[in-house]
Every structure is written in structure tokens, then in C-alpha cells.
Amino acid sequence: MAKVKTQFVCQNCGYISPRYLGRCPNCNEWNTLVEETVQKESSTSVKAVRNTRTHNTEPEPINSVKFEEEDRFKTGNEELNRVLGGGVVPGSLVLIGGDPGIGKSTLLLQVSGELCKRFKVLYVSGEESASQIKMRADRLDVSGSDLLVFPETDMNVIKNTINDVQPDVVIIDSVQTMQIPELQSATGSVAQIREVTADLMSVAKDQGITVFVVGHVTKGGAIAGPKILEHMVDTVLYFEGDLHHSYRILRAVKNRFGSTNELGVFEMRETGLVEVNNPSEIFLEERLKDATGSAIVVSMEGTRPILVEIQALITASVFGNAQRTATGVDRNRVSLIMAVLEKRAGLLLQNQDAYLKAAGGVKLNEPAIDLAIAVSIASSYKNKGTLPNDCFIGELGLTGEVRRVTRIEQRVAEAQKLGFKRVILPANNLSGWTAPSGIEVVGVKTLAQALKVALD
Structure with missing residues (x-):
């Protein structure tokens, strides 16, 4: 029986080491290297992947490229629309990060309640059961027959459900809880987050489905997982605020479709997040x-x-x-x-x-x-x-x-x-x-x- 080959991967920056190190030499963080099994791919499978093409394309001059600007759609939340650059671009992948309990899930559930009046929304949660989501939705006064709740963490099942349901908007809460069973690494590891994000990006781009993804943050305030996670998505939003104060700030740090200097201001109340139209006051x-x-x-x-x-x-x-x-x-x-x-x-x-x-x-x-x-x-x-x-x-x-x-x-x-x-x-x-x-x-x-x- 062949010996199983393993490697140690930093959960903070993705650095790979053949042996265990107490401190990552790349990001200088302690105790972040986790052992993962190295999977061997056969040459035939690699060749098959390389030869797979969704459509035939040829190089062409940029002047002859046909382009039709896609209409953005509004979320029903003006502060979020402003931060996104005027609305949501169909087929985009949006990552929202923030501290635990800051209101990421609350914001997206409220946005889902507005969007389900015009679109079909699939809310996928790996952290809460359907009854827990329903309890929070009742508190926020969110309801609608086109808002579908799906507690699941298996990405294969999620992709099949997306193909069956054909939603317009998908919300993933959170990317760190999703997993691909074929990968031997633990849920939330660098390898899992990278592959899950790649699958979600494929869903967004190939099917034109808008995907919102919730991301956990580290104690340093950065989104947990490899930095490639932020490079892969179209928009990165940070939800900031003090848990001891009621005001929250939504800030764009990356936006392929708008300015990165915008911010939205919200106030957290018993009934959810309320927009602050005049934050100067x-x-x-x-x-x-x-x-x-x-x-x-x-x-x-x-x-x-x-x-x-x-x-x-x-x-x-x-x-x-x-x-x-x-x-x-x-x-x-x-x-x-x-x-x-x-x-x-x-x-x-x-x-x-x-x-x-x-x-x-x-x-x-x-x-x-x-x-x-x-x-x-x-x-x-x-x-x-x-x-x-x-x-x-x-x-x-x-x-x-x-x-x-x-x-x-x-x-x-x-x-x-x-x-x-x-x-x-x-x-x-x-x-x-x-x-x-x-x-x-x-x-x-x-x-x-x-x-x-x-x-x-």
C-alpha cells in the first residue's frame, strides 16, 4: 500500500510546507499550519480538465468585441446599492466580511426579503437550521414564496439544487462552512475555501446568477482563508462597527463595477438594520x-x-x-x-x-x-x-x-x-x-x- 503523502498548509495565507513549523515563514503567524493530504491527479484526468472548454473562442481585436452593458438591479436597500456602485450586476460574486454578530446575516436576510418580491432567491445556510432562519425572518418581518431556505454544507448538493431551482440570486452563509467531500482537508481549510469559491464563481459566471457570500474574519480583521479568495470575487465589502454601539458601516474595499470609496451607514435595532440617510447628523x-x-x-x-x-x-x-x-x-x-x-x-x-x-x-x-x-x-x-x-x-x-x-x-x-x-x-x-x-x-x-x- 502506497504511503499517504501529506503537507502542511497555513490557514492564514496558504503557505505550503513539507514539514510542520510552529510559525509560518510567510505571514509570521503562530500555530496556523494544518496537515492536509496531498491528492494525486492522474494524467488522463488532468488532460480531460485542460481540454474541457465551455465554448470555442479565438483571439480578436478589442475594437471588434461586442459589448452590451448589463442593467443593474436594485436590492431595495439604498445604502447597499450605493456601496455596490448603484445596484447589483447580474452574474456577480459579492463577498461580505465582518466580525461575529455584527449583522452580516441580518443584512442579507433583509435584502433577500426585498429581492424575493421580484426574483427567486435561494438562501443557503451552513450555520443555522431552517427553523432558526425562520425565527430570525419573523423578527425581521421577512417572508415570501420565492425566498427558498436551504440548510446545507455539501457543495455538490448545493450545485445540483441550484440547477434544479434556477434561482436569480444565491446567498451563501458562510463560505467557511461549505465543503467539497472529495477533498480530504477539513472544512474551513485553505483548500476547501479555494475550491468552494471557484465553484461559486463558476455558478455565477456560467449561469448569470448573482451570488452573495458571507466570509468570517480573523482576529486581525482580515477575511479568513487564502488571499486568493478576495482576488477571485468581483466585490469585497466589509461590515464594520462596535458591538457596544448601534451603528454599522458597510465599506467597499474592492469593486470591479464601481468605486471602492463608498460607504453605507446602518443602525442596528430590534427589528433589524435600518438605513441612516444622513449620517452627518x-x-x-x-x-x-x-x-x-x-x-x-x-x-x-x-x-x-x-x-x-x-x-x-x-x-x-x-x-x-x-x-x-x-x-x-x-x-x-x-x-x-x-x-x-x-x-x-x-x-x-x-x-x-x-x-x-x-x-x-x-x-x-x-x-x-x-x-x-x-x-x-x-x-x-x-x-x-x-x-x-x-x-x-x-x-x-x-x-x-x-x-x-x-x-x-x-x-x-x-x-x-x-x-x-x-x-x-x-x-x-x-x-x-x-x-x-x-x-x-x-x-x-x-x-x-x-x-x-x-x-x-
């Missing part, structure tokens, strides 16, 4: 009037302007090395801005601890937030509050200049809509447009000039 509702270390920024998330409060706390350092802590904004960006403030604005910050936060749990990562960060730090350091009706837009250069930003009209219009009276922005952004009535626009060229306008 949510992020500003608890702001104190005369607080120091507070500045409002108008940030663009995709096509949507959002007003967010940047909070800073500057205190004298007790220990030798000053601390720099940031939540919701990049810590390196904060360190850079503090260096510019010290060099160009004369603030002695090297012996000060700095704690910064973007209120509301949102994450900001665009250059236009630089000026608001600088103003909030200076406000806390000087113990002078900013005016409650001021907001700040602008990128900072290392020489202390305030640089222009994009989509200034939309940003100012959003600030005016929420009742702000003055916007401090780059002077180079003043030309080519007209500010809406009821709001004053102040152009500044340098950081020192901006601080004088904001705090004096």
Missing part, C-alpha cells in the same frame, strides 16, 4: 458647544460628503517619551501634522501626549482632514475652543501650506445644509464656483493663517 449630535480640542471636517466617502467631529486631547507627558494615540485617523498622519505644527506654527508639542479620535466610530483616511486635525490639536493645546458653526477642509504640506482638495462644492453645500455658518478652506479652492447663500467661505494659504482665523 448622527456623528455631530452629541458635540459639546464650547469644548476645546474639537473641529468639524467635511470628508468625502465616495460620492457622499460626511461631517465628522475630530477630537484631540493634548496633555503634558508624564514619562520621557510623548505618546501618540489615534482612533479613526492614521497615527502616522497625526505625528506628521504635529511636526508641522511645531515647526511652522510654533507650538511646543514634543513633550505633550496626544490623543485623537474621529467621533462616531467612522474611519477617515483622506488628505482633506489634515486641517481639521491641526486645528483640533492647536485648540486643545491653547485651551481655546473653535466656534460651533465653523468647519475645516484642507490638506497640509510639510512647508505649512494649505493645499487644495477635490469636490469642494459638495463639501460646502453639505456644511450649509446642516446649519454651519463658516467654512475655512484652501485659498486655491475659491475660484471657479459660487458658495451657497447663508454660509461664509474663508480661504487660507498657510497653517498659521488658518489657526489665526479659527482660534483668535
Whole structure:
């Protein structure tokens, strides 16, 4: 009897080793290598696979390729439609990842309830029984004769059911619970996830069925399984939020059919997820009037302007090395801005601890937030509050200049809509447009000039 050949595969990154290693040399994670059986393929079967072609194609000039843009269909959830780029593209494969209990299954079950009014939806669950899904559906007020529930984990059975039922939309909850019995590796392993995703991609592309896939995340926040999982799908969405707060953010990190900068905001209630149409009001509702270390920024998330409060706390350092802590904004960006403030604005910050936060749990990562960060730090350091009706837009250069930003009209219009009276922005952004009535626009060229306008 031939000896069974095995190999050790990292469950985090897919690295393959002939022997066991405590630490993966590729991703440096500990205890992630799992033993798997190596399956031998006969040369005839490999040759048969290589010769299998769904249709005959020949190389042709790109100018002669016929293309008809497929109409997207709406999910009934405007926030999800925005993140997807305006709706769902038929035949696409969408991966949704997030922490346990964040609301991934709730979101997809609510979307299924809307879609089953126009399409046939097959909800495949490997984590819940049909009665458990029905219990949650009753709580969310989801029902419909074209919403089919199928608790199953065997991909062969699932594919046969899809061929029999012929649904328009398939939801897989979750990809880590699905398995192909022919593979000897354990459910949720790298090999299983890779092959299951390949089967789902084949279903989506060959039959034109839209497939939503739920993916678990690791403790580091990345989707569990090999990185190829994210490369294979058309769209990757992350569902973010704090389990101790009711608000959730759906963010696109990959989208072949739209922008990757869009986000959708939801509120988790007893009856399920509710769309938040104006998140700026949510992020500003608890702001104190005369607080120091507070500045409002108008940030663009995709096509949507959002007003967010940047909070800073500057205190004298007790220990030798000053601390720099940031939540919701990049810590390196904060360190850079503090260096510019010290060099160009004369603030002695090297012996000060700095704690910064973007209120509301949102994450900001665009250059236009630089000026608001600088103003909030200076406000806390000087113990002078900013005016409650001021907001700040602008990128900072290392020489202390305030640089222009994009989509200034939309940003100012959003600030005016929420009742702000003055916007401090780059002077180079003043030309080519007209500010809406009821709001004053102040152009500044340098950081020192901006601080004088904001705090004096």
C-alpha cells in the first residue's frame, strides 16, 4: 500500500510546507499550519480538465468585441446599492466580511426579503437550521414564496439544487462552512475555501446568477482563508462597527463595477438594520458647544460628503517619551501634522501626549482632514475652543501650506445644509464656483493663517 503523502498548509495565507513549523515563514503567524493530504491527479484526468472548454473562442481585436452593458438591479436597500456602485450586476460574486454578530446575516436576510418580491432567491445556510432562519425572518418581518431556505454544507448538493431551482440570486452563509467531500482537508481549510469559491464563481459566471457570500474574519480583521479568495470575487465589502454601539458601516474595499470609496451607514435595532440617510447628523449630535480640542471636517466617502467631529486631547507627558494615540485617523498622519505644527506654527508639542479620535466610530483616511486635525490639536493645546458653526477642509504640506482638495462644492453645500455658518478652506479652492447663500467661505494659504482665523 502506497504511503499517504501529506503537507502542511497555513490557514492564514496558504503557505505550503513539507514539514510542520510552529510559525509560518510567510505571514509570521503562530500555530496556523494544518496537515492536509496531498491528492494525486492522474494524467488522463488532468488532460480531460485542460481540454474541457465551455465554448470555442479565438483571439480578436478589442475594437471588434461586442459589448452590451448589463442593467443593474436594485436590492431595495439604498445604502447597499450605493456601496455596490448603484445596484447589483447580474452574474456577480459579492463577498461580505465582518466580525461575529455584527449583522452580516441580518443584512442579507433583509435584502433577500426585498429581492424575493421580484426574483427567486435561494438562501443557503451552513450555520443555522431552517427553523432558526425562520425565527430570525419573523423578527425581521421577512417572508415570501420565492425566498427558498436551504440548510446545507455539501457543495455538490448545493450545485445540483441550484440547477434544479434556477434561482436569480444565491446567498451563501458562510463560505467557511461549505465543503467539497472529495477533498480530504477539513472544512474551513485553505483548500476547501479555494475550491468552494471557484465553484461559486463558476455558478455565477456560467449561469448569470448573482451570488452573495458571507466570509468570517480573523482576529486581525482580515477575511479568513487564502488571499486568493478576495482576488477571485468581483466585490469585497466589509461590515464594520462596535458591538457596544448601534451603528454599522458597510465599506467597499474592492469593486470591479464601481468605486471602492463608498460607504453605507446602518443602525442596528430590534427589528433589524435600518438605513441612516444622513449620517452627518448622527456623528455631530452629541458635540459639546464650547469644548476645546474639537473641529468639524467635511470628508468625502465616495460620492457622499460626511461631517465628522475630530477630537484631540493634548496633555503634558508624564514619562520621557510623548505618546501618540489615534482612533479613526492614521497615527502616522497625526505625528506628521504635529511636526508641522511645531515647526511652522510654533507650538511646543514634543513633550505633550496626544490623543485623537474621529467621533462616531467612522474611519477617515483622506488628505482633506489634515486641517481639521491641526486645528483640533492647536485648540486643545491653547485651551481655546473653535466656534460651533465653523468647519475645516484642507490638506497640509510639510512647508505649512494649505493645499487644495477635490469636490469642494459638495463639501460646502453639505456644511450649509446642516446649519454651519463658516467654512475655512484652501485659498486655491475659491475660484471657479459660487458658495451657497447663508454660509461664509474663508480661504487660507498657510497653517498659521488658518489657526489665526479659527482660534483668535
